[in-house]
Amino acid sequence: MPNTKFLLAEDRIPTTWYNVIPDLPGGLPPMLHPGTKEPITEADLEPLFPAELIAQEFSTDREVDIPGAVIDIYRQWRPAPLIRARRLEQALDTPARIYFKYEGVSPAGSHKPNTAVPQAYYNKRAGVERLITETGAGQWGSSLALACSYFGLACEVYMVKVSYQQKPYRRGLMETFGASVTASPSELTAAGRAALAADPDSTGSLGLAISEAVEVAAASGGSAKYALGSVLNHVLMHQTIIGQEALLQMELADDYPDIVIGAAGGGSNFGGLALPFLREQLGGGRSVRAIAVEPSSCPTMTKGGYEYDFGDTAGLTPLTKMHTLGHDFVPPGIHAGGLRYHGMAPIISALKEADLLEARAVPQTACFEAGVTFARNEGIVPAPESTHAVRAAIDEALKAKEEGAERSILFTLSGHGHFDMQAYIDYFAGKLQD
16 A cells, blocks of 8 residues: 655654755845844844854854754654645545645644754753743744743743633643743733733734733843744744655655645744755755745735834834734734734745745635645644645645646645634634634
8 A cells, every 4th residue: 555654763853954044045134133223243132042042043054953952852753744645635636646744743733842942952051041932823832831841941921812812722731831821912011011001902913922022031131031933044944854854755755746835924834844845946956836825814925015124013123124014013813823923034035035935825714614624534633824734735736636737735734723623613603704
C-alpha cells in the first residue's frame, strides 16, 4: 500500500534554522527607532530582548545553529509528520496530490512552540526571570507558557479581550502551564487604561495587547523581557524548521510541491513552510507558487499599504516596513484570533513586493466550510487559523480538477481546533459573520 504518513527519525531534526535575509532580492529595509526615526541599533532593543535573540534579529548568516538544549525539547514532537490527504483527494475527485505538514502534534497543539522554546531558552541563559507577551487566539500564549515552564520562567500573557471571552479553554491551558492571563485592554498599563477611557467596551486588538506587554517589559528594570510569536526576523527563522523537514519528507514521498500554502496573520506559520522552498528556488532550484492566505476581515497584504508602521497601537515598538492596515486598526472579532493583526512580517512583505508570493483573502464562513470538509475526511479538526490554508488548498485542488491537471499541493495545518469548538458550534448555528 502507498504511504499516507511520511516520517523522519529524530536524528534527522534539522540542526540549523534558515535565515532568508541574505537571499532576499534587494535586502530588507531597516527597522526605525520609534522616537528618532533613525535605523535602530542592537542596543536599542536591549530593554526588550536578550542579546542572543537581538543578534539573530540582525543576523546576515544564512544558517544559524539550533542549540542542543532546544533540539532536546523539539524531540518531544519533532519531526512533525507530513501526511498525504488521500481521503480529501477522493472526496474532491481531484487529480491533485494534497499533503499537509501537521504542526498540531506539539504539546501546545500548534506550530508556536518552534519559536517559544528557543526564546525561553535564550532568556533563561541571560538571567531573565519572567517573560511578558500578548496573544490573540491563545496559541502563542499557551506555547510560551509551556516553554517558560520548561525553563523555570514566570510568564504573563495579555490576551485580546474578544478571544479571552471566546476561548476560555485556551486560557485554561495557559494557566495550567503556569502563566497568568489578563484580558486586554486592562487597567494594569497606561496603554490599556487609555484604550478603556476611549472605549470602555473595547474588544481589544493584537496591536493593543502588544503595547501592554511591551510597556510592562520595558518598565521591569531588566528582570523581565518581551517575547513575540510572529512578525520579527528571528521568529520566522525559528519556524523554518517546518519547511526544512517538509523538504526531506517530500523526498520520501518522491514528490515536490507545485504549490505551498500557509495561513498568514503575522507571517511565521506561512514563512516557516514557504521560506525553505523559496530558498531552493532563489538558489536556482525548482520553483513553487507560494500562497499566503489571510482573512478578508483583516486583509493586510491584499488591501494594506506597504509602508513604515508601528507594530503596536501605542507606538512603543520600532517602525518596520510592512504591509499594514494602520497600527490603530481594530479588526472584527472573528474566531481566527491569531490572524487578526494589522501588519505583516517585513520578510513576508518584502517577498510579496518581489512577486515571490501570492496573497489571498478569504471570508470566515468559507474557511469553516473547508475546515468541516477536511475534518470529515481526514479526522483532524483544524484550528480556525488553519482553515484558511485548508480553504486555499481545496480551491487549488478543485482548480486542478477543472483543468484536468495533476498538481502537488502542500500546506501547513498549523494547529488543531480542540480548544476552538465554540467556533464550530457557531458555524453550524449560522452565527458566523465574514
